Ligand SMILES: Nc1ncnc2c1ncn2[C@@H]1O[C@H](COP(=O)(O)OP(=O)(O)O)[C@@H](O)[C@H]1O
Ligand code: SF4
């Protein structure tokens with residue numbers, strides 16, 4: 551592993567297990583207790599992430615992707631959020647029961663995140679270099695000028711032209727793509743072992759999307775980070791992810807190596823999402839592959855949560871909740887997974 555681009559990061563006390571596993575989310579439940587009732591946003595999600603691996607978390611808006619990321623980061627507002635069950639282990643340590651002081655040392659130096667609304671989360675009143683430097687001042691006790699030097703180094707690393715001249719400019723002086731690069735610079739500043747990127751390209755145009763994905767893939771490779779790429783857009787992760795987990799109504803409904811997932815999906819919802827990818831030969835038209843809407847999380851349908859929208863639904867789907875189970879090389883939460891896989 552190259553250390554030339556590193557900033558003398560202190561040796562981490564957290565190491566992956568013998569199989570290289572860094573992060574393990576097990577049977578996670580998250581509820582929001584609101585005046586209108588309990589919204590069950592996450593309902594038993596389990597997945598893991600290995601060192602040097604890119605995991606895509608896919609699903610429509612409202613499926614629970616960001617809440618999962620916020621739970622891992624420990625930034626959910628509790629209340630209204632409640633975590634009645636589950637564990638999130640980082641290098642074997644449960645983050646959910648870790649004292650806040652220790653957790654603060656994980657957030658940033660160990661697990662870092664690029665937020666969904668990244669473009670608006672830069673502070674308009676401070677120079678970008680000051681905001682990147684904040685990471686070093688806060689976590690490494692650096693002085694102002696050393697922190698600025700680190701900011702320049704990082705801006706160069708994320709390919710912002712004329713970084714030295716631009717380090718004291720303000721966010722509005724940068725394009726959307728360049729601001730996203732600044733957010734990435736902040737997220738990797740402390741050499742985290744895990745980076746979570748929540749819809750990192752959503753607000754950007756297609757060309758810039760591809761550049762940002764390529765940059766993330768490059769940084770992941772260079773630093774051997776575990777990267778979680780969250781997106782509703784299956785078009786942007788096919789080339790960069792190793793594995794994918796598909797979420798629906800706060801459950802993982804499918805897990806597979808990315809190539810298998812795209813080539814031969816084993817869950818009707820995955821198949822629907824793939825059919826919804828806009829295709830260039832259809833002049834940007836999106837096929838309405840999945841009718842209807844995701845369920846109200848206060849009233850998730852019994853049986854398979856996807857049943858009201860599923861073209862393959864049978865009686866059993868309305869009565870019995872399918873387990874996530876293995877079919878071929880994949881996992882699928884569908885009573886008819888074999889038929890889907892082979893269909
Ligand atoms: N603070 C909150 N209060 C109540 N409900 C929330 C809150 N945050 C998220 N939710 C609900 O949790 C569900 C999952 O949200 P989210 O994880 O943001 O979905 P996405 O997959 O689009 O990232 C949404 O339906 C949302 O309504
Ligand atoms: S269990 Fe039934 S409703 Fe659910 S995805 Fe499979 S076929 Fe469709």
Ligand SMILES: [Mg+2]
Pocket residue numbers: 615616617666748749
């Ligand atoms: Mg989201």
